[in-house]
Amino acid sequence: xxxxxxxxVEAACAKVCPAGALVRNEETGAIEVLxxxxxxxxxxxxxxxxxxxxxxxxxxxxxxxxxCGGTPTCAAFCPHDALEIR
Amino acid sequence: xxxxxxxxxLEVKAKEGEHLLDVxxxxxxxxxxxxxxxxxxxxxxxxxxxxxxxxxxKTTITTSCNFLVEDGIEVHTDTAEVRKHRAMNLxxxxxxxxxxxxxxxxxxxxxxxxxxxxxxAYEPLPNCILCELCVRTCDMLGHHALTTVGRGDKKRxxxxxxxxxxxxxxxxSCLSVCPTQCISVKDTPTQRAIWxxxxxxxxxxxxxxxxxTKKHRDFAISEKGLPEDYYDxxxxxxxxxxxxxxxxxxx
Amino acid sequence: xxxxxxxDKKLISSILQQHKAGDASALVNVLHDLQAHLRYLPQxxxxxxxDHLGVSYAQMYGVATxxxxxxxxxxxxxxxxxCMGTACHVRGAPRLLEQAxxxxxxxxxxxxxxxMFSLEQVxxxxxCALGPLAIVDGTYKGSMTxxxxxxxxxxxxKKGKK
Ligand code: SF4
Ligand code: SF4
Ligand code: FES
Numbered sequence: 001x002x003x004x005x006x007x008x009v010e011a012a013c014a015k016v017c018p019a020g021a022l023v024r025n026e027e028t029g030a031i032e033v034l035x036x037x038x039x040x041x042x043x044x045x046x047x048x049x050x051x052x053x054x055x056x057x058x059x060x061x062x063x064x065x066x067x068c069g070g071t072p073t074c075a076a077f078c079p080h081d082a083l084e085i086r
Numbered sequence: 087x088x089x090x091x092x093x094x095x096l097e098v099k100a101k102e103g104e105h106l107l108d109v110x111x112x113x114x115x116x117x118x119x120x121x122x123x124x125x126x127x128x129x130x131x132x133x134x135x136x137x138x139x140x141x142x143x144k145t146t147i148t149t150s151c152n153f154l155v156e157d158g159i160e161v162h163t164d165t166a167e168v169r170k171h172r173a174m175n176l177x178x179x180x181x182x183x184x185x186x187x188x189x190x191x192x193x194x195x196x197x198x199x200x201x202x203x204x205x206x207a208y209e210p211l212p213n214c215i216l217c218e219l220c221v222r223t224c225d226m227l228g229h230h231a232l233t234t235v236g237r238g239d240k241k242r243x244x245x246x247x248x249x250x251x252x253x254x255x256x257x258x259s260c261l262s263v264c265p266t267q268c269i270s271v272k273d274t275p276t277q278r279a280i281w282x283x284x285x286x287x288x289x290x291x292x293x294x295x296x297x298x299t300k301k302h303r304d305f306a307i308s309e310k311g312l313p314e315d316y317y318d319x320x321x322x323x324x325x326x327x328x329x330x331x332x333x334x335x336x337x
Numbered sequence: 338x339x340x341x342x343x344x345d346k347k348l349i350s351s352i353l354q355q356h357k358a359g360d361a362s363a364l365v366n367v368l369h370d371l372q373a374h375l376r377y378l379p380q381x382x383x384x385x386x387x388d389h390l391g392v393s394y395a396q397m398y399g400v401a402t403x404x405x406x407x408x409x410x411x412x413x414x415x416x417x418x419x420c421m422g423t424a425c426h427v428r429g430a431p432r433l434l435e436q437a438x439x440x441x442x443x444x445x446x447x448x449x450x451x452x453m454f455s456l457e458q459v460x461x462x463x464x465c466a467l468g469p470l471a472i473v474d475g476t477y478k479g480s481m482t483x484x485x486x487x488x489x490x491x492x493x494x495k496k497g498k499k
Binding site: 235 | 380402
Binding site for chain 1: 123227228259262297298302306309312321323326327328
């Protein structure tokens, strides 16, 4: 089973980030990576208890699910409408 | 207090104390830059983010990253003067970082493809443009391992006395923020070599994959008051452990 | 006898105590004081000074290397400086420097193995009328000639050996 980001209320990734680059988007409720603030230290990747933070070794930045800005493509693509955004 | 001014004719509002480059970008106006990063204070080192600021009778060419916005100014980001000075600065930077793709791209966008200046590149950071982003970031993170050494054409980025530093935790943030990616970081499955020393990785308790360096973990744990076992497993094993937990609850 | 200045941590502490703890603005003064007593800035002294002033050791080193006047390797008991300003230059300063380099067997900027002499050059000390000029341990010696300089160095060497 794959788990995507839970957009935790007390997000571990945001807690460990020393640069303040992981913040909640109040509109979508998602925790987002501010790419211009991320210093690529890698602390968040292994901090997420669900293993959902990723470190892009090419860009040297943290990347994560941001709910595609409020309209998650994964939900739209699911052939069985098993994914629903509420 | 709010200030109001124009950038390329566009009316914009900003908070007092904000820097011009940030305000411009927020309004979708792109100004090229090399030494700017939102996580640290700007120092105006690369001189690429030039703009023209008109205030009353006075017109100045200035760096936008560290320019504090003022009420009533008129900012132009793409005048002939701006282009001319930026091209010159990029030609100088090209002498420092002849092999950097980022610098070369910016330079050629300004019509500069070669430099008339003596190469100033130095080992072991051959494309370093002395923007000090690495130093500022390392300081911001609380490690204080890096510094500038010397001055003028002999200025370098390095460690005190050129010796491996106890302060460096091997996080490689300095490389992450470096605009020319010129800092050498070599990872093996168990160790990271950076700034003249080798750091042991914590290896995932489940699969043995590298997580972060031991020193980095120790720093983070004491700094953030995290539990000792916080970084014991890698993100993949955390993912699968969490999946199993979820599955056992759902089914 | 070794002339390497032994690192005296007590001395370093007492120098530091003369400056307010946590006062980063005293940084350059502290560097000057340390060098005045130790003749150079050893790593340990910079580390202790950084702690005392509440700045990072890296910053301490960065500031110190910004100035030409600070040294990071042990220096000679006597400092011989040759003025290479324009006026001294045309009156033969290069020959003074060559003479000193030969006599002391060090290059300009270097220190003799026995740590008795450091040889330096400066770009002008503003005493052009006295040129060519050698400055020996802070004393200006005007109208210098290679022969006079050579004699002076020999005398100092003899005295130092005793
Ligand atoms: S790897 Fe070392 S030098 Fe680079 S940012 Fe981290 S602590 Fe600083
Ligand atoms: S190493 Fe990179 S980040 Fe550091 S000063 Fe040089 S170019 Fe800038
Ligand atoms: S980004 Fe402004 S000077 Fe480098």
